Amino acid sequence: MKTGFSYFGVRRVEHVRADLEAMREEGCTQVLHTWSEEDLAYYGDTMARIVGESHKLGLDVYANAWGVGRVFGGEANSELSARNPGSCQILSTGEPVAAICPNHPAFLEYMDGWIDAVCAAGVDTVFWDEPHFFFRKGRVGEWACRCSACRSLYADRFGTDMPLLPCPEISLFRQERLLGFLERWTTQVRAKGKRNNVCLLPDAFDAGLPDWGAVASLPALDELSTDPYWSDDDPLDKVVEDYTLYSDRLVSICKLHDLEPQMWLKLYRIRAGTEHFAPAAAGIARAAGIGNLMAWSWRGSDAMSWLRSDDPPAAHAAMVSAFRRISA
Ligand SMILES: [Zn+2]
Numbered sequence: 001m002k003t004g005f006s007y008f009g010v011r012r013v014e015h016v017r018a019d020l021e022a023m024r025e026e027g028c029t030q031v032l033h034t035w036s037e038e039d040l041a042y043y044g045d046t047m048a049r050i051v052g053e054s055h056k057l058g059l060d061v062y063a064n065a066w067g068v069g070r071v072f073g074g075e076a077n078s079e080l081s082a083r084n085p086g087s088c089q090i091l092s093t094g095e096p097v098a099a100i101c102p103n104h105p106a107f108l109e110y111m112d113g114w115i116d117a118v119c120a121a122g123v124d125t126v127f128w129d130e131p132h133f134f135f136r137k138g139r140v141g142e143w144a145c146r147c148s149a150c151r152s153l154y155a156d157r158f159g160t161d162m163p164l165l166p167c168p169e170i171s172l173f174r175q176e177r178l179l180g181f182l183e184r185w186t187t188q189v190r191a192k193g194k195r196n197n198v199c200l201l202p203d204a205f206d207a208g209l210p211d212w213g214a215v216a217s218l219p220a221l222d223e224l225s226t227d228p229y230w231s232d233d234d235p236l237d238k239v240v241e242d243y244t245l246y247s248d249r250l251v252s253i254c255k256l257h258d259l260e261p262q263m264w265l266k267l268y269r270i271r272a273g274t275e276h277f278a279p280a281a282a283g284i285a286r287a288a289g290i291g292n293l294m295a296w297s298w299r300g301s302d303a304m305s306w307l308r309s310d311d312p313p314a315a316h317a318a319m320v321s322a323f324r325r326i327s328a
Pocket residue numbers: 088089090101102103104145146147148149150151
């Protein structure tokens with residue numbers, strides 16, 4: 001049984017080490033370190049030392065491109081679109097947004113460097129976290145991206161100008177493009193002797209990768225994961241329903257493609273009195289046959305006010321005892 005937490009917000013190595021020692025003592029086998037644009041620019045050697053300390057403690061290390069380009073998930077700022085004028089994503093409404101277009105050559109070049117640095121630091125698995133075209137929750141009808149690079153590629157692919165309204169061709173275009181990038185990146189990572197995990201957003205998000213089977217078919221993929229996190233007001237029934245649905249889906253797709261399934265548990269913004277939700281979700285995933293469980297994030301996300309749980313120690317303790325119970 002593999003269990004662990006994501007970890008971020010601390011770049012002073014002795015403090016990271018103390019936290020990782022606690023994580024190890026609590027029975028965890030692995031950790032995910034976030035690796036943002038800021039980390040790549042200013043914390044290269046520090047990040048390598050953090051990976052090294054994790055390994056010394058016996059923890060397997062994942063790293064994700066946290067908020068990079070705003071093409072991947074995460075609460076990290078991105079300056080890629082500002083550094084590369086004309087590269088930002090354009091909504092179907094014509095509005096530019098602060099996210100780089102993955103179809104812009106500057107993004108591919110940046111990601112090549114990111115992969116080099118992360119793999120050179122010795123991580124075990126690169127975690128491709130929620131790759132997506134830009135979307136805003138609750139904004140129906142708008143979609144991305146309709147920038148000049150996308151319109152040109154779309155015209156090459158379909159022989160017409162890119163429509164304004166969503167249609168099957170736009171879905172196919174976005175899926176093909178994101179899949180192509182994932183194929184490129186996972187191939188590069190495997191060539192460096194490292195593993196790949198792609199984490200897919202649940203269906204409710206208009207991310208651009210609706211066909212999970214196509215992602216699972218990527219030849220250099222090792223693990224497939226998802227993160228069906230509940231909303232603040234969701235009852236336990238909804239948590240059970242979603243984790244049952246997505247656990248079963250992960251297990252069946254992974255069986256078909258000889259991949260390891262990994263499930264993410266929500267451990268941020270845990271409302272008081274709902275600390276049993278994440279343990280219940282973990283139990284469902286384990287019962288479905290998933291032996292790799294991770295929680296976002298360490299200690300109920302207490303260090304980040306945006307994500308902090310109402311009672312971080314209680315949320316964390318409930319998660320740790322669930323991990324221990326499942327691992328026994
Ligand atoms: Zn674009």
